[in-house]
Amino acid sequence: MAGRIQYRFNDQACETVILDDAETIAxxxxxxxxxxxxxxDGWWICFVGAHGDVSCWEGTLDSAEEAVEIINAA
Known part of the structure; x- marks a missing residue:
């Protein structure tokens, strides 16, 4: 089951969703x-745009925790 961390961005409710192997962004x-x-290879950070388009950072990270820390810092 996907882990979820809620936050607000530009006054919009958003989530950081930590997927497992069987889950998809869609x-x-x-x-x-x-x-x-x-x-x-590791963990990717991807963002879902307003129209459902997906863009991912180049390169992977060593852990999900590292990815979440980077997202929170952004």
Missing amino acids: NQCSPGDAAVVPSA
């Missing part, structure tokens, strides 16, 4: 959310 995230996505 079925767990909404516009404005940040997703922490597992892969064989």
Whole structure:
């Protein structure tokens, strides 16, 4: 089950969603959310745009916790 951390961005309720291997951005995230996505290489940080478009940072991180810290600092 996806882990969720709620926050506000530009006066909009958003979430950081930490996915597990069986989950996808499409079925767990909404516009404005940040997703922490597992892969064989590490953890990706992806953002869901207003129209459902997804953009991901280049490169992976060592842990989900590191990804969440970076999102919180942004």
